[in-house]
Structures are given as C-alpha cells and as structure tokens.
Amino acid sequence: AQRVTQPEKLLSVFKGAPVELKCNYSYSGSPELFWYVQYSRQRLQLLLRHISRESIKGFTADLNKGETSFHLKKPFAQEEDSAMYYCALDSGGYNKLIFGAGTRLAVHP
Amino acid sequence: GAVVSQHPSWVICKSGTSVKIECRSLDFQATTMFWYRQFPKQSLMLMATSNEGSKATYEQGVEKDKFLINHASLTLSTLTVTSAHPEDSSFYICSASGGISTDTQYFGPGTRLTVL
Numbered sequence: 001a002q003r004v005t006q007p008e009k010l011l012s013v014f015k016g017a018p019v020e021l022k023c024n025y026s027y028s029g030s031p032e033l034f035w036y037v038q039y040s041r042q043r044l045q046l047l048l049r050h051i052s053r054e055s056i057k058g059f060t061a062d063l064n065k066g067e068t069s070f071h072l073k074k075p076f077a078q079e080e081d082s083a084m085y086y087c088a089l090d091s092g093g094y095n096k097l098i099f100g101a102g103t104r105l106a107v108h109p
Numbered sequence: 110g111a112v113v114s115q116h117p118s119w120v121i122c123k124s125g126t127s128v129k130i131e132c133r134s135l136d137f138q139a140t141t142m143f144w145y146r147q148f149p150k151q152s153l154m155l156m157a158t159s160n161e162g163s164k165a166t167y168e169q170g171v172e173k174d175k176f177l178i179n180h181a182s183l184t185l186s187t188l189t190v191t192s193a194h195p196e197d198s199s200f201y202i203c204s205a206s207g208g209i210s211t212d213t214q215y216f217g218p219g220t221r222l223t224v225l
Contacts, residue, residue: 042218043113043216043217043218043219044153044202044204044216045215045216046213046214086152086153090212095141095143095158095206095212095214096143096155096158097143097153097155097214098155099152099153099154100152101151101152102152
C-alpha cells in the first residue's frame with residue numbers, strides 16, 4: 001500500500017541548531033516526493049520536490065530509495081522556520097498526493 | 110501568481126442542509142482541481158480529483174452522492190456537501206494545478222465546515 005510516514009508529530013529545536021524532519025514512504029514504483037510547508041494562519045505551499053534537487057530557504061531533501069526515505073534537512077534552524085511540514089508522495093504520476101501526518105517544527109530563540 | 114481562493118472560509122449549518130464550497134484559481138487556468146479533507150490534528154486526505162468539463166474521480170470510501178463536485182470552468186470548482194451531518198464537520202481544502210507548472214498543486218486557504 002502507498003503510504004507516507006512522518007514519525008515525529010513535534011520537533012523542537014533552538015535557533016541555529018540543525019534540523020532533520022523524517023519522512024519514509026511505501027511505494028512500489030518510482031516515487032515522486034515533495035515537502036509542503038504551512039506557516040501559521042497561511043495556506044499549504046510547496047517547499048521543494050526531489051526531482052528539482054534544489055535548496056529552498058536553506059532546506060534540502062535527498063531521496064534515498066534504499067531506505068525509502070526523503071528526510072528534510074537544514075543545517076541552522078531559524079525562528080521563521082517554525083511551521084507545519086508535510087511530506088507527500090505523488091502516487092502514479094497523476095499528481096494525486098498522499099500526505100504524511102505532518103511534523104510541527106518549533107524553533108526557539 | 111498561482112493564487113487559489115476558497116469561499117466561504119468558514120460555514121456553520123444545520124444537520125440535513127446542503128453546503129456549497131467554491132474553489133477558484135485567480136490568475137491561472139486550472140485544468141485539474143483536487144479536494145481534500147482534514148480532520149483536527151490529522152493529515153490531508155484526498156477526496157476527489159476533477160478535470161474541467163468531466164466527471165470527478167472519487168477516492169475509495171468517498172461517497173460521490175454525498176460530496177458533489179462540479180468543475181464547470183477552468184477557474185472554478187465547487188464541492189457541495191449534501192444533507193450534511195455532524196460527522197461531516199471538517200476542514201475542506203482545495204488545490205489546483207495547471208498553467209505553466211502542471212505538476213504543482215497550489216492550495217486554497219481551506220473552508221471550515223461545522224454541522225450542528
């Protein structure tokens with residue numbers, strides 16, 4: 001079954017600390033994975049996708065097919081990074097997204 | 110660019126009534142629109158996918174007669190919750206894809222439905 005797992009509901013760090021938000025997926029085909037972010041009182045927006053291999057706001061994510069993971073990382077967290085982060089899988093390439101449960105990142109001063 | 114709006118942002122209705130939620134793409138033509146449902150402290154669950162001018166494709170377990178979706182134009186899709194009951198109370202979110210980046214979904218702000 002296709003599934004996205006984000007094991008941590010809450011990740012709390014201090015400003016300047018490294019951040020890693022975990023995401024594991026279950027998918028038999030070639031996955032297309034995304035990270036979406038939702039800041040307080042704002043709508044969900046795309047942060048990055050694995051096929052772009054880009055860094056957005058200092059965040060990167062590498063697809064590891066062996067471990068079926070797509071963890072989101074940032075070397076130095078900022079207070080403005082505090083938000084809800086969702087990992088999502090495009091199942092079948094039809095732009096149908098399966099979302100993980102989300103991880104709330106809280107960055108403290 | 111790529112802004113999606115929803116109306117209303119929140120609605121309270123009595124059990125048994127029907128509620129219509131609109132989703133509009135303001136500055137691009139949305140060939141595909143998606144409707145999600147989000148329960149408190151849970152993730153988004155895809156309800157249905159609609160392409161302009163054709164019938165919506167519903168996910169398993171979603172009642173098509175309960176949640177009527179219309180995508181009559183490239184900028185508007187509507188979700189009608191028919192004969193709403195308290196268990197239909199939820200946060201409904203739409204997204205749209207199209208324009209230059211067809212594989213990116215742009216999300217609306219969501220509509221909170223409370224059925225009394």
